[in-house]
Each structure stands twice: as structure tokens, then as C-alpha cells.
Amino acid sequence: MIIQWEYMRETETSRLLYKEEPLQSSNLYQYLQQPIEQSASPILSELVNLLNDDEWTVHFSGDFDAYHFIQRQIQREPTFNNITIQKTNELTSNIHYVREQMNETPFQSWRTPSIQSDVDQLEQVHASIYVLATMSAGKSTVLNAMIGKELVPTDHLASTSKFIHLVDHPSQERNGWASNESGTIEKEKHLSLETIQRWNADPSVKQMTIETPLFLGKASMGITLIDTPGPNNYQDARHKEEIQRFIEQEEHPFLLYVLDVEKIGTDDDANYLKTLQTWFEQSGKNLGDRTFFIVNKVDVLPSSEDVERSLQHIRSFLKGLGIGPVRLFPVSAHFGLLARLKQRGETLRPRDEKLLALYSEELEKLQLLDYCPLEPFEKETLRMTYDSLLPDERDVFVTGIPIVERAIVQLLEREALQTQLRDLLERLQQEAKNELESAGRECARVSYERTQLPKLEHEDVYWKALMEKSIAYKRDVDQTFEKIIDALQSTKRFVNYLPNTQQALYYRSWKDAQHMQQFCANDIQLVVKPPNDTGFSEITDLALQPPQDFFRVFQRKLEEAHHQLKELDERVNFKISEQFPYDVFLHDVLETLVSLMNSASAWRDVNYVYNYQLQDFITTPLDYIIQQLLPVREKIEEISSQSYIHQLIDPHHVAEARRNDREVKEALQTYEKEERAYRQQIEHMQQALQTFVERIEQQFQL
Structure with a gap:
């Protein structure tokens, strides 16, 4: 049977262990709180009463003076003859403490043979x-x-x-x-x-x-x-x-x-x-x-x-x-x-x-x-x-020889152990720092890879792209209608003010020309530059020209409007021609315009010959066409963009976008979990290192 006896000189108290468990006894308790010089013999006597074994051994942990005192008590008292006492190495106890503290930390490098060998050196x-x-x-x-x-x-x-x-x-x-x-x-x-x-x-x-x-x-x-x-x-x-x-x-x-x-x-x-x-x-x-x-x-x-x-x-x-x-x-x-x-x-x-x-x-x-x-x-x-x-x-x-020997042993044990412990502590801290840096690099890698993932919401991005195309399409349709309506209205204005234009040019009236430009300046600018302040040369020159040049401009505008309406009719998912036969009306207007253009050899012919026919054959049909096209435009704006989107939708692309979103979300969750684990590991390692260093420095007064 082996009894462990630990004696702390600083507090003058003892502790007895059997199979790592404290020995309990009311008599023992009072003796364990006394200096060894007073308690050694009573403790040994109580152990003899408690333990009926023929022979047992005391493994003593404490200073040498206490050990030798107990040893002499055993030698002097015949009832203690069956007791053997052995002194445990204090350094061994210290190393055991260091190992226990090291094992409580998460640092794997501290468990390598090289580090364990350094710990073993503490005992030597x-x-x-x-x-x-x-x-x-x-x-x-x-x-x-x-x-x-x-x-x-x-x-x-x-x-x-x-x-x-x-x-x-x-x-x-x-x-x-x-x-x-x-x-x-x-x-x-x-x-x-x-x-x-x-x-x-x-x-x-x-x-x-x-x-x-x-x-x-x-x-x-x-x-x-x-x-x-x-x-x-x-x-x-x-x-x-x-x-x-x-x-x-x-x-x-x-x-x-x-x-x-x-x-x-x-x-x-x-x-x-x-x-x-x-x-x-x-x-x-x-x-x-x-x-x-x-x-x-x-x-x-x-x-x-x-x-x-x-x-x-x-x-x-x-x-x-x-x-x-x-x-x-x-x-x-x-x-x-x-x-x-x-x-x-x-x-x-x-x-x-x-x-x-x-x-x-x-x-x-x-x-x-x-x-x-x-x-x-x-x-x-x-x-x-x-x-x-x-x-x-x-x-x-x-x-005095034993006194100086005691002083030498105590000081050297403390100094030598402290020196080696400092060296060991320095190496352990460096190894821990290396592990912390490695964990930090892994955490940074995971964090970086997380930021490099494709952006989430592939499906939303896909729909957003479709909407942008739809908006662009609607805008294109809008602009086309603007051009068509503008061409029709421009032609109407030209025809309405054609007598004024003719009069201004024929009679070379600068005032009438200004009045005419006030109402249809944009249209006139298409064929003639505004007169300058120096005279009537441009108007005079223009008056000598046949009116076909003016008519031809608006002919081209009507033909372009007709062409764009046809293209739009084919492009949108809404047949304009089924809602309104624009083709017939525009055809009649163009024929009237071409007839007028071909018949008028001079500006005066415009006024005398066609003045009353213009309202019936050109202006009125144009008004009708414009009135019919406006609701058609609203209808097209309402459904064309939606129809366009449906034409663009690819179910395979939608499914792929959703699948990509799932993969990105799963990858993101994995990276976030891994990054969180690394951060927790780093925090735990830092705390463990700080606790270990504090305990070792406190235990050994480093």
C-alpha cells in the first residue's frame, strides 16, 4: 500500500492521499493543520490505526528537513517499523504540474516529441x-x-x-x-x-x-x-x-x-x-x-x-x-x-x-x-x-555546513528551474504564436474565398436583366411612336400654313415670313434657313424655286412614318393594322400630297388651285390617323413589354439561376461556419495561452 504525503512548508499543512483520494479522519484533520515537527508522530500513529496492512510506504513530497524529521520518527518508534518512507523529487512534482497545465491547452505543437523532450529536461x-x-x-x-x-x-x-x-x-x-x-x-x-x-x-x-x-x-x-x-x-x-x-x-x-x-x-x-x-x-x-x-x-x-x-x-x-x-x-x-x-x-x-x-x-x-x-x-x-x-x-x-548546503540547494533549484522554465515558456509561446498565426491565415483565406463567391440572387439578376431589356424595348417603341406622330403633325402644320408660306415667299413679305415661322418654324427649318437681318436674298431665291422642294420634305416624313408603323406592326405582339387600317389612310394622304406637289409649278398655284382641297384631302385624314394611333400607342405600351419579356424567358436559364443561387447559399453558409469556427478557435487559443502563462508564472514566481 502506498500513501502520498504532501507537506507545504509555507502554510505548515499536510495532505494525505490514497489512490489519489484524500484520507478522511476526524483525528487526522487536526494533525494535518499543524507543523510537521508537531504532527509527524501523531499522523503516523493514526495511519497505523487506520491501515492494518503489514507493510506500507509513504511517498513524501516536501522539503528535505521535513522528510528527514519524519524518517527519524519512523526509526525511533518501534510501532512504525512496518512503514517505509521515500522522498519524491520536487522537480518531478513541478514537471507533473507543468504537463497538467499544458494538456489543458488546445495547442497541438505542445504535444510533439520535441516539446515533450524539453519538458523532460526540467527533471534533469x-x-x-x-x-x-x-x-x-x-x-x-x-x-x-x-x-x-x-x-x-x-x-x-x-x-x-x-x-x-x-x-x-x-x-x-x-x-x-x-x-x-x-x-x-x-x-x-x-x-x-x-x-x-x-x-x-x-x-x-x-x-x-x-x-x-x-x-x-x-x-x-x-x-x-x-x-x-x-x-x-x-x-x-x-x-x-x-x-x-x-x-x-x-x-x-x-x-x-x-x-x-x-x-x-x-x-x-x-x-x-x-x-x-x-x-x-x-x-x-x-x-x-x-x-x-x-x-x-x-x-x-x-x-x-x-x-x-x-x-x-x-x-x-x-x-x-x-x-x-x-x-x-x-x-x-x-x-x-x-x-x-x-x-x-x-x-x-x-x-x-x-x-x-x-x-x-x-x-x-x-x-x-x-x-x-x-x-x-x-x-x-x-x-x-x-x-x-x-x-x-x-x-x-x-x-554551519548543512545550513549553507540548504541555501545552495534551495536557490539553485529555484533559479535553475526558473531558468529552464523561462526557456520552455518562451518556446511554448512561440509555438503557440505559430499556431495562432496559422489559424489566422486559414481564417483570412476562408474570409477571402467567401468574398470571391459569385453574387447571390442569380434569379433576381436574371429577371432584372429581362426587365431592363423590357424597359429598353418600351422606350424604343415610345420613341418610334413619337417620330411617327411628329411626322404626321409636322405635315399637318405645313399644309395648314401653306398659304401663309406661299404668300410670304411670293410677295416677299418679311413680316408674313416671320409670322409663318412662329407657327411652323421647325418645319420650315427643314427646307430653308431662317432669313438673316441683311436682306431678303434667301427668301427671294426660294421664291423663285418650285414648291416641290418643300412638298418633297414632308413626303419623305410621311413615308418614313409609314415605314416605321409597318416595322412596329411586325415587331410588337399586338397587330396595329388589325386595330386601325393606317395603311389605307396614309396611302391616300401621300397620294394627295404627291398630286399637289406635281401639279403646283409655282407657289401661286398652291394658293389658287389647292387652297380648299388641302383641308379635305390632307389635314382631315392626318387628324384622324393621329386620333386613332394614340389609343393604339397606349395599348401597345401596356402589353408589348410584358409580351416581350415572355418571349425572352428561358425556363432552362431560370432553373440554372435558381440552382446557382442554392449552390452559392450553401457555399456561403459553409464558409461562414468555417470562418466562425476559426475565429472561436483563435479566441480560445489566445485565452488558453494567457491562462497557461499566468499559472506557470504564478506557480514558479517567474
Whole structure:
């Protein structure tokens, strides 16, 4: 049986799950609301009562101090012997949260193997810390204390002259290898200090790598501590270049700088720190933010007041170099190493055993935890943890080494995870943006194709075209009738005023000519220009001409009217000749006009011979024809356009127009539906992306 135990240090509350469901119990509820130091034992007892299984496992999710506290409670209490506790990786929990949030979004690109591989990398967070110091500050001793074994050379004559990479590894074998530019030179299992010293003295070796548990295996991520040669011990110019390159090129470089509390303010430290500060400033970074300052050898200080003064002195020294604010961690690396060796079961020399016992009491009085740059609740947690520690664990704790280890792990986990999360978030946002742009392009394509559809209402367009043709046809018929009526009326006017015309021309009377033009000017203009003010030459000339020229004009007008009536009769769906025999009447009028024209040799003949015949043979028939044609015109206007439309209608074309309309409407509906879906998809994607980013930034304080 597996129980999931989640502990939130910030709220000091716990949650118990069995098969993803909360465990319910009235007794459990009150314990789950208490700090782990008070609730661990009661919770375990209640679980024993609730679960009758012989053996069960607790998968614990929370900080390491809480985990080790519960672990010690299980070890101390015989009734808990059937309980096994395992620490779940915090990074694994974080990745699970990221995956859950990603799965709630609609972005398909986030589910590709490439993106999933990037998410997997969050569980494999790695961080490197370069460990720096001037000569004899105790840098190597600090590193040995952190790995719990003497592997880094500490003698000043054989101090580190090569880079030593201490890679966090769960194996206690402490395997390692020596290498140069060409690759690995030598490998060895179960490394010893003697082997490291031999490699350190070998000119062909440029770098050493040791796989070892760091911080007693409490680092939940891949940390590598890199021991560097001191500034006075550079045997290779590339040593300095590598440190500078790490500071300038690494996005979040971290240093662990060891200071000797007895040698604060030396020129060596000042010069080295100035160089480091310059490199940081050149890359736009702050040395104080990226460095853990380890104040070593505080065991020489007699009281906590001396610790406070020394730390203040160091702050002033660093501030004078332009470095600040800073993290200062007072430690005793020498006694930290001895306490760790003893805790691991190694036998100490009698003298070291006595010194450790003595200085452990003195270091406990210094209360080094009070001076460490931790949050108040973290300090309180560590104090409560200290009360439950075993004697050997207390001896390690008072040296300050576990405190700086805790600070390093917490900061690096947060920084490294945040860095990788920012990179992942940036890539996810770019992938989401690509999908949004793709959806936007598809939406624009659909919108454009919708606008390119043929216009709707093909049938209406078809009928409209027919109506336009009908209107044009009606207008043509109208104009034809106008011409016919005008020709008839023009001829009538000419005949009525013919005596006046003849008199004006014969007697060369300009006044009569003007009077005549007042009534039939349009008609006269067809055959003679209006007289000008200079005289009567045109009238005189015209008077000498036979009247046939005038008659011939109106003959042509009547013949044209006759011809147009015949054409119209054939064209319209209404036989004019059946309604009125215009042909007979016009024929008689034309004969009379032609007879008059042929008989009159001079204008005086018009007046004397035909004056009384004109009314009976020309004017009266013309009036009759006009009167008969007017109602015919109205009838034609009424039915001809409708008949014309019916002649033009093609049932096949009408059906095709209707079919086209249906197809266009269906296509339009499809495009509108698709466009609406794309717009909804884009809106949903934008909202999902915003929600995801907000949740991740809030969860991980990015």
C-alpha cells in the first residue's frame, strides 16, 4: 500500500492521499493543520490505526528537513517499523504540474516529441558552481566537508592546481577520471586522496572529475561543484579564461567564494574580487547576487558578538569593492569535515575526536544559524529540526555546513528551474504564436474565398436583366411612336400654313415670313434657313424655286412614318393594322400630297388651285390617323413589354439561376461556419495561452 504525503512548508499543512483520494479522519484533520515537527508522530500513529496492512510506504513530497524529521520518527518508534518512507523529487512534482497545465491547452505543437523532450529536461536540471578562494582560505576543506570525505588536496604545497569537478552522484563508490584536451587519460573506482594528489601533480592532466554524493545526498538536482586553482596558483592561462568565460557566458553563473575570517581585507582577496567584479559587470551581472560567501574558520572566534563584528567587517570590506548586498555564511569547515566523517562511521584520530567534542560545544554557543541569510520561517524550521537531530547530526549542524548546503540547494533549484522554465515558456509561446498565426491565415483565406463567391440572387439578376431589356424595348417603341406622330403633325402644320408660306415667299413679305415661322418654324427649318437681318436674298431665291422642294420634305416624313408603323406592326405582339387600317389612310394622304406637289409649278398655284382641297384631302385624314394611333400607342405600351419579356424567358436559364443561387447559399453558409469556427478557435487559443502563462508564472514566481 502506498500513501502520498504532501507537506507545504509555507502554510505548515499536510495532505494525505490514497489512490489519489484524500484520507478522511476526524483525528487526522487536526494533525494535518499543524507543523510537521508537531504532527509527524501523531499522523503516523493514526495511519497505523487506520491501515492494518503489514507493510506500507509513504511517498513524501516536501522539503528535505521535513522528510528527514519524519524518517527519524519512523526509526525511533518501534510501532512504525512496518512503514517505509521515500522522498519524491520536487522537480518531478513541478514537471507533473507543468504537463497538467499544458494538456489543458488546445495547442497541438505542445504535444510533439520535441516539446515533450524539453519538458523532460526540467527533471534533469543541472547547475554548476565554481568554488574560488585565495591561498589557505580553506576552500578544499569546505569541499571535503560537503562531500563527507577527504578527496580534495588541502595541503598548501599540494593544493589544487587543476580544475576538479565534483559531480553529484548517488553512488558511494566515488569513481573518477583524469582528462586533458584529448579526452580521458585514466579512470579509477573508489578514488582515494592519494590518487587525486598524483593526478594533481601530473602535468599531462588538465582536469579531474569525481562522482560523489554532495551534501550527504540531499541535493535533489544535478549540482557540480568545480574546485578551481587559486589566483596565485594558475599554472595555465586557460584556467583564468575558463572562469571568465563561465561568468560572462553562463546566463545564471553561481560562485562559492571562501573567505578566511582571520585574513579579511587582504590584497589577494581584494585584487581577486575586483577581477571577478569586472567580469560580472562586463556581462551586466552582479557579483553579490550570484555568490555564496563562505566565511570559514569561525571556530577561532570566542563569542557570537565576535561573529557579528567579523561579518560586519566583511560587509564593509566588500562594499568598499563595490560588491553588495551579499550572502554571508559563517562556517567551520575543518570541524564540519570531522563531524561528517564521524557521522559516516569513520574512525577519527583521538586528538580530532577530542577537538570535535570540544569545539562542537563552542560552535553551538555561536548560533551560526542566526547570521545566515535565510527567511525567518526557514530558520525556525531548522531550529525545530535541530531539536530532533541525533548527536552526530548536531555536531555537523553547528558547523554551519548543512545550513549553507540548504541555501545552495534551495536557490539553485529555484533559479535553475526558473531558468529552464523561462526557456520552455518562451518556446511554448512561440509555438503557440505559430499556431495562432496559422489559424489566422486559414481564417483570412476562408474570409477571402467567401468574398470571391459569385453574387447571390442569380434569379433576381436574371429577371432584372429581362426587365431592363423590357424597359429598353418600351422606350424604343415610345420613341418610334413619337417620330411617327411628329411626322404626321409636322405635315399637318405645313399644309395648314401653306398659304401663309406661299404668300410670304411670293410677295416677299418679311413680316408674313416671320409670322409663318412662329407657327411652323421647325418645319420650315427643314427646307430653308431662317432669313438673316441683311436682306431678303434667301427668301427671294426660294421664291423663285418650285414648291416641290418643300412638298418633297414632308413626303419623305410621311413615308418614313409609314415605314416605321409597318416595322412596329411586325415587331410588337399586338397587330396595329388589325386595330386601325393606317395603311389605307396614309396611302391616300401621300397620294394627295404627291398630286399637289406635281401639279403646283409655282407657289401661286398652291394658293389658287389647292387652297380648299388641302383641308379635305390632307389635314382631315392626318387628324384622324393621329386620333386613332394614340389609343393604339397606349395599348401597345401596356402589353408589348410584358409580351416581350415572355418571349425572352428561358425556363432552362431560370432553373440554372435558381440552382446557382442554392449552390452559392450553401457555399456561403459553409464558409461562414468555417470562418466562425476559426475565429472561436483563435479566441480560445489566445485565452488558453494567457491562462497557461499566468499559472506557470504564478506557480514558479517567474
